[in-house]
Amino acid sequence: MQPPRFGRQAKPRKPWERPPRQPDRRKRGRAGQRERAQVLAEEPLCRKCLERGLEVATDEVDHIVPLSEGGTDTRDNKQGLCKPCHDAKSAAERAAARRSRPDLL
Numbered sequence: 001m002q003p004p005r006f007g008r009q010a011k012p013r014k015p016w017e018r019p020p021r022q023p024d025r026r027k028r029g030r031a032g033q034r035e036r037a038q039v040l041a042e043e044p045l046c047r048k049c050l051e052r053g054l055e056v057a058t059d060e061v062d063h064i065v066p067l068s069e070g071g072t073d074t075r076d077n078k079q080g081l082c083k084p085c086h087d088a089k090s091a092a093e094r095a096a097a098r099r100s101r102p103d104l105l
């Protein structure tokens, strides 16, 4: 007898089937690198810190609406954040996702 299994089950894939497409539409490779450099150049200071009157250098490029929430991988959905702000935003997004979709996490 099998123990009960919870959460989303991956359908077993036949060897001749293509692997599932990546769920996010993140640009990878050179296109992604170029856009990242562009955001860093345009937003050298962390947006969230600027809102609080602080000038902190941007460390990371953030998706304003996360890709997992249907956000796009385009310039208008990207912002420069310092690492502490990015970490805090990511943690909040994970917590929100867990609350709304406990089956997926």
Ligand SMILES: [Zn+2]
Residues within 6 Å of the ligand: 046, 047, 048, 049, 050, 056, 081, 082, 083, 084, 085, 086
């Ligand atoms: Zn910041």
